[in-house]
Amino acid sequence: MLDKKEINHLAELARLNLTETENEALQKDLSGILDYVNQLAEAKIESLPESLIGLNQNQVRLDTEPVVDDSLADSMIEHFPQKDGRSLKIPPVF
Amino acid sequence: MIKEIHQKLVSQELSIEDLVTTYNDKIKERNHELNAFLSVNEGVILEEEIKNAKTVLQDNPNELLAGIPIAVKDNMLVKGLKATAASKILENYIAVEDATVIQKLKKRGAIILGKTNLDEFAMGSSTEHSVFGPTHNPYNLDLVPGGSSGGSAAVVAADLAMVALGSDTGGSIRQPASFCGVVGFKPSYGAVSRYGLLALSSSLDQIGPMTKNVSDCKIIFEAIAGKDDKDATTVSLEKNNSSKELKSLKIGLPKEYFVEGLDSEIKTQIDLLIQKIKSTGATVEEVSLPLTSLALPCYYIIMPAEASSNLGRYDGIRYANPNGFNKGENLLDYYLRNKGNGFGKESQRRILLGTYVLSAGYYDTYYKKALQIQEAIRQDFNKVFEQVDYLITPTTPTAAFPIGAKSNDPLSMYLADIFTVSANLAGVPAINLNLGLNKAGLPLGVQLIGKRYQDFSLLDFSEQIEKLIQS
Numbered sequence: 035m036l037d038k039k040e041i042n043h044l045a046e047l048a049r050l051n052l053t054e055t056e057n058e059a060l061q062k063d064l065s066g067i068l069d070y071v072n073q074l075a076e077a078k079i080e081s082l083p084e085s086l087i088g089l090n091q092n093q094v095r096l097d098t099e100p101v102v103d104d105s106l107a108d109s110m111i112e113h114f115p116q117k118d119g120r121s122l123k124i125p126p127v128f
Numbered sequence: 129m130i131k132e133i134h135q136k137l138v139s140q141e142l143s144i145e146d147l148v149t150t151y152n153d154k155i156k157e158r159n160h161e162l163n164a165f166l167s168v169n170e171g172v173i174l175e176e177e178i179k180n181a182k183t184v185l186q187d188n189p190n191e192l193l194a195g196i197p198i199a200v201k202d203n204m205l206v207k208g209l210k211a212t213a214a215s216k217i218l219e220n221y222i223a224v225e226d227a228t229v230i231q232k233l234k235k236r237g238a239i240i241l242g243k244t245n246l247d248e249f250a251m252g253s254s255t256e257h258s259v260f261g262p263t264h265n266p267y268n269l270d271l272v273p274g275g276s277s278g279g280s281a282a283v284v285a286a287d288l289a290m291v292a293l294g295s296d297t298g299g300s301i302r303q304p305a306s307f308c309g310v311v312g313f314k315p316s317y318g319a320v321s322r323y324g325l326l327a328l329s330s331s332l333d334q335i336g337p338m339t340k341n342v343s344d345c346k347i348i349f350e351a352i353a354g355k356d357d358k359d360a361t362t363v364s365l366e367k368n369n370s371s372k373e374l375k376s377l378k379i380g381l382p383k384e385y386f387v388e389g390l391d392s393e394i395k396t397q398i399d400l401l402i403q404k405i406k407s408t409g410a411t412v413e414e415v416s417l418p419l420t421s422l423a424l425p426c427y428y429i430i431m432p433a434e435a436s437s438n439l440g441r442y443d444g445i446r447y448a449n450p451n452g453f454n455k456g457e458n459l460l461d462y463y464l465r466n467k468g469n470g471f472g473k474e475s476q477r478r479i480l481l482g483t484y485v486l487s488a489g490y491y492d493t494y495y496k497k498a499l500q501i502q503e504a505i506r507q508d509f510n511k512v513f514e515q516v517d518y519l520i521t522p523t524t525p526t527a528a529f530p531i532g533a534k535s536n537d538p539l540s541m542y543l544a545d546i547f548t549v550s551a552n553l554a555g556v557p558a559i560n561l562n563l564g565l566n567k568a569g570l571p572l573g574v575q576l577i578g579k580r581y582q583d584f585s586l587l588d589f590s591e592q593i594e595k596l597i598q599s
Contacts, residue, residue, distance in 0.1 A: 041480070048436060048483045049443065049463040050476060063477055064484070066539050071425040071485075074501060075493050079419075083503040093360045109224040124445055125453045125462070 035065045130344045144195035164282040168242035173208045177239045184237030194237030199289035202243035205324040214258035215248045217470035227324020229352040244279030248472045250328045253544040256535045257474040271528040274304030281308035292338045299548025302560040306523035306573025309562040312338045317555035321356035329434040332552040342591040368584035375409030380516035384420035391526045397563040404596045427549040429498035436482025443467045509554040523560045523573035557583045
């Protein structure tokens with residue numbers, strides 16, 4: 035069972051701000067889900083594959099066509115809430 | 129459907145404008161009770177698409193998709209339209225470009241009718257976790273349409289669009305297709321580009337068609353599939369030139385899918401279908417996928433781990449709140465005040481779960497073990513496909529459930545995907561077909577699974593099975 039402190043720690047790692055009620059609900063929900071997924075930790079399977087290549091081979095491509103058109107950047111800037119010319123304005127964080 | 133409408137457009141029995149107007153009228157009439165469309169395309173953008181459709185049809189009268197109205201799940205980008213992912217965070221976000229699938233469809237003259245409802249960021253199995261309220265099942269408004277592509281399934285079932293696009297990470301196309309009685313196809317991992325799809329779990333996400341029949345599904349899939357430089361996982365699929373007759377095929381029934389908890393009417397309907405298949409001369413045999421019971425717990429480690437990383441971009445700076453920022457005393461405080469104020473309950477759960485399984489000390493116990501089991505599941509599918517050509521399973525354990533029945537019990541909601549997640553973990557193509565209605569008048573689904581990258585063969589097989597179901 036996860037307690038309040040553990041949920042707060044996870045929330046801080048994930049940069050989420052939780053209310054007391056949310057924290058309480060999450061203690062219950064996450065503990066239930068973790069009990070369920072613990073089947074994996076307990077599963078006794080002979081010879082689990084060590085190699086984890088995954089579904090895909092890595093693919094690379096040449097970067098032959100650099101972006102020369104500013105219109106995509108322009109429309110992205112246009113949709114940002116606060117700006118100064120082509121600079122995006124956010125509050126100082128340091 | 130598409131072919132019939134196409135004929136009418138070519139012979140000018142029907143105009144593209146009239147077709148679009150017909151659908152817009154249907155949407156006006158029924159969307160208020162279904163809540164399936166979140167936004168409808170109109171004004172200049174729609175006019176341009178109609179103009180484009182006419183040009184395409186004039187230049188190439190064989191272009192089946194010219195003028196065909198399509199609905200798109202609201203986690204894909206359509207330039208100039210909102211892409212909310214049913215989240216408060218993206219409530220006012222307007223896409224600045226088209227997703228690759230949308231580009232491809234527009235090039236062929238398709239018309240985007242509007243954007244459909246989903247569980248927030250495609251996380252859920254009922255479309256109840258949408259900040260814009262749940263979508264209702266067209267067969268019974270008190271029931272869920274399934275999810276997360278519940279809006280897309282509902283609009284196809286209620287004929288508010290001819291076809292729709294959905295996305296499927298653990299069953300999000302096939303499960304709602306089953307609940308709403310439509311065809312829903314999750315292609316092989318790598319078959320369709322995800323560029324412009326809001327990422328949930330990048331190693332599992334796949335875009336696919338939701339349609340009224342397999343023929344339409346094939347047309348849409350052919351249009352959207354293929355290699356794309358903007359999604360490095362994509363490949364070009366070979367088309368199937370020699371579609372095999374049913375009687376020469378071997379079909380497997382994985383015994384782990386026909387277990388206690390499976391609705392008896394679904395079981396009976398599938399048994400009936402199997403009798404019909406056998407009568408064509410095809411071989412049907414029981415096979416085993418021994419790790420099936422571990423697929424869902426495995427999925428609920430891999431998916432939240434990736435989701436917690438992918439959702440990190442909604443940090444309160446990028447995709448910023450248009451009302452401005454809450455100031456913080458330092459960087460941590462800033463994030464705490466700005467990130468997450470918009471995430472719904474299910475998103476919070478998965479972000480924290482992902483953070484937990486990836487954190488120091490738990491990585492080996494959970495994440496690494498899950499990847500190993502995923503690899504073992506993939507090998508099981510490879511082995512079984514040495515014995516048989518296709519697999520047949522139920523799509524869901526039950527028919528659609530009432531709105532509110534599971535929304536406060538995450539684990540019981542997750543179990544709705546128990547038969548669909550394996551295909552995502554193994555990267556294989558899988559499709560839902562409607563088997564008919566149960567005694568309560570609700571659709572029941574059957575799932576057909578094929579070998580990885582044999583998507584075109586699976587669709588040919590599905591067309592044969594569809595005929596048998598209807599016979």
